[in-house]
Amino acid sequence: MSEILIVGGGFAGVWSAAAAARLRAGSDLRITLVAPGDDLVLRPRLHRLDADWSRVPLKRFLDPIGVTHLRAEVTGIDTDGRLVDLGHRSITYDRLVLAAGSRLVRAAIPGEEFLYDIDTAEGVSRLASRLRDAENFSAIVVGSGFAGLEIATELADRGKVTLIERAQVVAPDLGPGPRPVIQAALADLAIDVHLGTTVRSADADGVVLADGRQIRADVVIWTAGMQASPLTAQIHAERDRLGRLKVDRHLRVLDDVFAAGDVAAALADPDHQVLQSCQFATPMGKAAGHNAAADLLGLPLVDFAPDPYVTCLDLGVAGAVFTTGWDREVQLTGRQGKELKGTILDVIHPPLDDAEEILRQAGRQSNEVSG
Ligand SMILES: Cc1cc2nc3c(=O)[nH]c(=O)nc-3n(C[C@H](O)[C@H](O)[C@H](O)COP(=O)(O)OP(=O)(O)OC[C@H]3O[C@@H](n4cnc5c(N)ncnc54)[C@H](O)[C@@H]3O)c2cc1C
Incomplete structure (x- = not known):
């Protein structure tokens, strides 16, 4: 039996779990996600000040795809011993996906x-x-x-x-x-x-x-000052000024450790690094989970290849501004921008209770939901 351990239940963590689950049919691969809370928190919704609207029950995403949720906080990582410390006990892994996100400092x-x-x-x-x-x-x-x-x-x-x-x-x-x-x-x-x-x-x-x-x-x-989870310091690898781990195109940090989401400094394209944003965290999670499972199962690994960079900034009753590209060229403003923001805040909600749909979306690196 091989064990994939995913640390974090944000966008990167849950989509890592789903992408790994998608590959494991017929194998004895076990997938466990460790996160202290019961919910995936859709942080891009938080500025609307409705905490309940921002919470998604992890159980309804993980149970249908056969991923175990361990409700705990990781306090240490021993990459030499392939051990993760949960305070009161340690658990082992064959492949680790670190997806512990960021926090305001x-x-x-x-x-x-x-x-x-x-x-x-x-x-x-x-x-x-x-x-x-x-x-x-x-x-x-x-x-x-x-x-x-x-x-x-x-x-x-x-x-x-x-x-x-x-x-x-x-x-x-x-x-x-x-x-x-x-x-x-x-x-x-x-x-x-x-x-x-x-x-x-x-x-x-x-x-x-x-x-x-x-x-x-x-x-x-x-609101100023986001930093990657302090758990990144427990992995002996290069980190950037945000505390993010340098990863390769497969999102690998060490032979048996992958990183995804706000803890990972990946290249989005040859000239740009990803930003700490869910538009990158989701496809990074999918690539890291796929690669952790593929590595154990002897299957080909995939390169991390996100959609082109866009932003959509909510401006309250003044609408929203939607930009494309790294120069952030304005495409939509006002009411049209606001409508798009609404669509984005809807589609970041993952499918629930439906293994087929969860695994289907896990197989697509693009943030487009259809197709
Ligand atoms: C107010 C706000 C607005 C935002 N708006 C946008 C937006 O409009 N568009 C956009 O693209 N991005 C936006 N972002 C950024 C986006 O939310 C993050 O990039 C995204 O949440 C990163 O996902 P993640 O899975 O890497 O990490 P997180 O969402 O930070 O999730 C981390 C997970 O790890 C768990 N964890 C942390 N430490 C431990 C530990 N020690 N042990 C176990 N589990 C642990 C946490 O409980 C959580 O489940 C916004 C962020 C904020 C705060």
Whole structure:
């Protein structure tokens, strides 16, 4: 009996499990997925502040395809001994797929305990219950990356929003392509933008900025600073500045270890590395799971080959902006962009209770659901 162990129950983990399950017919391959929670959390839905809508029961995806879910947190990985430590016991593997994702690492500032986030379903529940029934609240959002812009614009028609960005421009990581659309949306929504500064401290009444200015708010939402899971440090291999493991075109890190999703720095094409996003995490999961199983079964491995890069940024009641390519050329804005965003938020939900459909989708690296 051979054992594939998948660490993580996000997009990369569940699709690894399905892709491995697809290959194992007639073999004695056992597949186990370790994750502490009962749900796959659809993080791209979290900015809508509905934690339940973002949760997908792992059981209804894994049970039909015969994958065991071990509800536990991995505390250590011993790649020499092929052992994974669960705190109270260790389990062995023949092939490991690390898919433990990313998490927000907040700056250690005085008053950190007053900060809210939209990084997890728990974080969103805490924020939503603080804002429930509040009509004219004020919110400070720290960071104007993807998550910061989505939550700032989401909240702007319900309260007063201030956006704080350390860089001299808004959305520094999204480049100049969509910036005019984003700036127009922030202006339309009357979001107060402070550039070139950061937060020195927070308390129950708001924040003090690096330059000493005080801004009052009911909630302060921190969105800046994503890092790969600290488990990546337990694998003796090169990591990038986000803590992601360097992988080859088969998403292999070591002979018997693969990595997928936000923990893996793979090439999306000859000139670009993947970003920490579900549009890459899903096909990476499929390729890594396939390759872990194929490696054990003596079958050909597949190259990781994602769809062309796109982005679709929600801008609340100002619509959404859809871009294509690494230069992020704007294709759709406003209501048309918003309709596409809605479709994307629908299709990232995986099929449930239907082994045939789950395995069919696992066999396609493309994020297109049909075909
Ligand atoms: C607010 C927000 C909005 C986003 N919007 C978009 C978007 O619009 N489009 C897009 O493409 N991407 C978006 N992303 C990014 C996207 O959600 C991530 O890239 C994606 O979730 C990565 O999937 P993953 O499976 O690698 O990791 P994750 O989704 O982080 O899942 C990691 C899994 O590993 C488990 N895990 C972690 N540590 C351990 C451990 N020690 N032991 C066992 N299990 C562990 C976790 O419980 C979880 O199940 C957004 C992210 C956020 C936070």
